Amino acid sequence: MNLKKFFKDELYxxxxxxxxxxxxxxxxxxxxxxxxxxxxxxxxxxxxxxYFVFVRSVKxxxxxxxxxxxxxxxxxxxxxxxxxxxxxxxYMQEIDASFINISIKETWGRFLLxxxxxxxxxxxxxxxxxxx
Amino acid sequence: xxxxxxxxxxxxxxxxxxxxxxxxxxxxxxNAIEREKYDPSLPLALKIxxxxxxxxxxxxxxxx
Numbered sequence: 001m002n003l004k005k006f007f008k009d010e011l012y013x014x015x016x017x018x019x020x021x022x023x024x025x026x027x028x029x030x031x032x033x034x035x036x037x038x039x040x041x042x043x044x045x046x047x048x049x050x051y052f053v054f055v056r057s058v059k060x061x062x063x064x065x066x067x068x069x070x071x072x073x074x075x076x077x078x079x080x081x082x083x084x085x086x087x088x089x090x091y092m093q094e095i096d097a098s099f100i101n102i103s104i105k106e107t108w109g110r111f112l113l114x115x116x117x118x119x120x121x122x123x124x125x126x127x128x129x130x131x132x
Numbered sequence: 133x134x135x136x137x138x139x140x141x142x143x144x145x146x147x148x149x150x151x152x153x154x155x156x157x158x159x160x161x162x163n164a165i166e167r168e169k170y171d172p173s174l175p176l177a178l179k180i181x182x183x184x185x186x187x188x189x190x191x192x193x194x195x196x
Binding site (some may be wrong): 064 | 148157158160161164169170172173176
């Protein structure tokens with residue numbers, strides 16, 4: 001029953017997945033012969049992360065009625081901020097980022113899940129701070 | 133909605149944490165109710181009333 005701890009864990013996990021996905025990207029091309037297989041694996045990982053964070057963890061944290069209300073509110077607001085973020089990224093995808101040897105256009109899709117987790121956690125912290 | 137939860141809790145010498153455990157919510161929720169930042173649901177209000185052995189309207193009331 002501690003929403004703050006939940007968002008803290010979510011933020012750490014979001015940053016961790018961001019590093020893992022970045023590491024995979026920097027080290028090499030995906031070690032898969034076919035691109036669809038690589039994408040499928042990413043999809044499975046994303047679903048698993050989503051399940052453990054938003055389905056299992058929420059049940060284990062046993063949020064009370066006020067916390068559930070704040071959690072829903074966080075979801076709604078973070079969806080809005082996430083869509084805004086996606087629009088910004090969409091318009092920035094043509095920017096030349098050759099100094100890091102990575103094309104934003106080809107890679108940003110892989111970071112959707114960690115970005116959402118971070119966005120959700122930060123929104124949660126802001127809402128908790130405002131409510132208190 | 134106003135309430136006199138703080139007074140009742142002091143009379144019974146219960147901490148926010150004690151009351152939270154009795155009604156199965158977080159301490160922060162009790163704190164939010166006392167500071168009138170959150171209005172509890174009817175089941176939670178009934179649970180709180182039961183702890184203090186009072187009617188709901190004796191604890192929670194509308195501001196005139």
